[in-house]
Amino acid sequence: MSAEDKAQEIELLEYVRTQQRAIQPRGISLSHCVECGDGIPLARQLATIATRCMFCQEEHDLVNKTLKRLR
Numbered sequence: 619m620s621a622e623d624k625a626q627e628i629e630l631l632e633y634v635r636t637q638q639r640a641i642q643p644r645g646i647s648l649s650h651c652v653e654c655g656d657g658i659p660l661a662r663q664l665a666t667i668a669t670r671c672m673f674c675q676e677e678h679d680l681v682n683k684t685l686k687r688l689r
Contacts, residue, residue: 625688628681635678639669653678 619627638652647663650656653674662668670678 621688625685628685628688632681632685 635653645667647658647666647668649658649663651658651671651674652669654671656671656673658668658671662672668675
């Protein structure tokens with residue numbers, strides 16, 4: 619897979635995630651991750667507006683960081 623193909627794949631993934639976030643209510647934490655469906659610990663829900671479990675959030679952040687570097 620070429621670098622351009624990989625960049626397009628990452629960009630498409632981010633687009634889909636952005637669309638999912640757009641339909642989410644703002645300002646409240648979710649009890650379950652929008653990516654994998656696992657429960658989000660209560661401490662995380664109270665600490666921030668959580669929509670993803672820690673694992674999925676870390677993956678999401680890595681994708682964003684990679685996208686920024688490719689641009």
